[in-house]
Amino acid sequence: MNKLVLELMRRHYPDVRPLVKREPCIWINNRTVKNGWLLNHFDVEDARARLEAFAPFLERAFPQEVKASKGIIESPLVEIPKMKEELNKVFGTDLRGRLMIKLDSHLPISGSVKARGGIYEVLKYAEDIAIKEGLIKEGEILQDYGRFFSDEFKKVFSKYKVAVGSTGNLGLSIGIISAALGFDATVHMSSDARAWKKDKLRSLGVKVVEYEDDYGKACEEGRKQASEDPKCHFVDDEASLDLFLGYAVAGKRLRIQLETSGISVDKNHPLFVYIPCGVGGAPGGIAYGIKQEYGEHAHIFFVEPVDAPAMTLGLMTQLHNKISVQDIGLSGLTHADGLAVSRPSALVGEIMNNMLNGALTVKDEDLYIYLAKLYEQEKLLIEPSACAAIGSPWNIEDCDEYLLRESLMKKLDKATHIVWATGGNMVPKNEMRQYLETGKKLMSGKTLNELE
Numbered sequence: 001m002n003k004l005v006l007e008l009m010r011r012h013y014p015d016v017r018p019l020v021k022r023e024p025c026i027w028i029n030n031r032t033v034k035n036g037w038l039l040n041h042f043d044v045e046d047a048r049a050r051l052e053a054f055a056p057f058l059e060r061a062f063p064q065e066v067k068a069s070k071g072i073i074e075s076p077l078v079e080i081p082k083m084k085e086e087l088n089k090v091f092g093t094d095l096r097g098r099l100m101i102k103l104d105s106h107l108p109i110s111g112s113v114k115a116r117g118g119i120y121e122v123l124k125y126a127e128d129i130a131i132k133e134g135l136i137k138e139g140e141i142l143q144d145y146g147r148f149f150s151d152e153f154k155k156v157f158s159k160y161k162v163a164v165g166s167t168g169n170l171g172l173s174i175g176i177i178s179a180a181l182g183f184d185a186t187v188h189m190s191s192d193a194r195a196w197k198k199d200k201l202r203s204l205g206v207k208v209v210e211y212e213d214d215y216g217k218a219c220e221e222g223r224k225q226a227s228e229d230p231k232c233h234f235v236d237d238e239a240s241l242d243l244f245l246g247y248a249v250a251g252k253r254l255r256i257q258l259e260t261s262g263i264s265v266d267k268n269h270p271l272f273v274y275i276p277c278g279v280g281g282a283p284g285g286i287a288y289g290i291k292q293e294y295g296e297h298a299h300i301f302f303v304e305p306v307d308a309p310a311m312t313l314g315l316m317t318q319l320h321n322k323i324s325v326q327d328i329g330l331s332g333l334t335h336a337d338g339l340a341v342s343r344p345s346a347l348v349g350e351i352m353n354n355m356l357n358g359a360l361t362v363k364d365e366d367l368y369i370y371l372a373k374l375y376e377q378e379k380l381l382i383e384p385s386a387c388a389a390i391g392s393p394w395n396i397e398d399c400d401e402y403l404l405r406e407s408l409m410k411k412l413d414k415a416t417h418i419v420w421a422t423g424g425n426m427v428p429k430n431e432m433r434q435y436l437e438t439g440k441k442l443m444s445g446k447t448l449n450e451l452e
């Protein structure tokens with residue numbers, strides 16, 4: 001460890017210590033403010049309108065996926081009472097309030113949370129090109145983009161490139177939507193990305209470039225190659241505002257779903273949302289969108305693997321992307337491949353600094369156990385990364401420090417807890433079967449080390 005890190009460790013020792021020891025922990029953000037967020041600073045409404053304009057295009061390009069929803073990419077929000085009962089037994093305490101799951105694992109088109117931000121960013125780029133090339137005129141902006149589904153548009157887009165660095169799901173989303181629009185797409189992937197994702201992309205005519213190093217390297221190389229080509233758009237997971245805005249549209253959509261289900265969120269009915277976090281874009285955007293709707297009545301927590309708590313470490317130390325999990329002796333390697341990130345997004349870290357309520361870490365073993373239990377109890381299949389937040393409601397309900405500070409003790413019976421399931425629907429059956437097997441073995445007391 002270098003000198004800077006040693007000094008940091010001294011300064012933030014009580015906070016950083018459990019991270020260094022790989023112990024599951026809760027970090028409460030003491031920098032939250034009730035006013036003065038960067039809310040309304042970024043135009044989420046504009047992103048929402050753009051997705052609506054593109055809905056007729058999506059309906060034509062992906063009829064099987066989004067015909068029923070008229071081209072809107074959204075996922076169900078459902079209550080999971082059996083899972084709640086099961087986890088009450090595991091944790092030895094009854095969770096108060098309602099437990100729900102947000103099934104972004106089942107988002108149409110690409111089966112993960114990346115179908116929000118990733119698809120949005122490529123659509124936005126397509127619009128920019130269409131304007132630049134004169135395919136749409138001044139008065140036609142944000143009006144019925146169904147005609148993007150045409151050979152005329154495709155022919156123009158084929159002269160342009162889209163590139164992305166990805167641990168997997170972002171690459172899938174970008175690749176699928178880029179291919180549908182006609183872009184020449186390249187996905188730069190770390191070698192630990194799942195083979196089926198690479199196969200799927202190649203089958204769509206997307207170029208896949210693999211890197212031995214971790215995700216950060218894949219991203220860096222992709223960014224460099226793209227920067228040398230003016231006709232290439234690089235989707236920058238670590239710094240893209242468009243990605244962030246695409247994710248943020250989830251906030252208003254969630255409000256509508258809650259209202260439709262007759263669920264209140266206000267001073268006396270707190271909302272708790274727990275979201276798996278990698279580089280931070282997806283959970284950050286979603287958190288931003290939800291805070292715009294509910295402000296301080298929404299309590300939002302990110303959840304990361306004990307081996308890759310990049311965002312938590314960055315926020316704790318205020319060093320954001322200037323510190324990596326390797327700097328405190330962690331590997332950054334985790335079975336949660338969607339969360340295997342060593343440094344957080346600086347953009348998101350800054351926005352979340354005064355907004356996010358806290359973060360938790362979780363062991364890889366628990367991901368598989370939650371995965372198997374969720375299938376057993378609710379017949380829902382999601383991927384390991386997406387399971388990170390499932391036990392978090394119990395952890396927070398046990399965190400007196402937070403509940404007292406926020407005067408929540410007496411309101412918990414009226415609380416709604418939402419765990420965000422971020423991916424899984426595109427995982428091949430045989431792969432999913434292995435995840436379930438692993439979960440069952442771990443439930444009987446084995447460790448991942450013993451299984452490997």
Ligand SMILES: *Cc1c(COP(=O)(O)O)cnc(C)c1O
Nearest residue numbers: 169278279280281282338422423
């Ligand atoms: C990408 C991803 C996340 C986290 O999103 P970030 O923007 O990297 O923080 C969580 N779960 C799954 C399944 C993902 O693919």
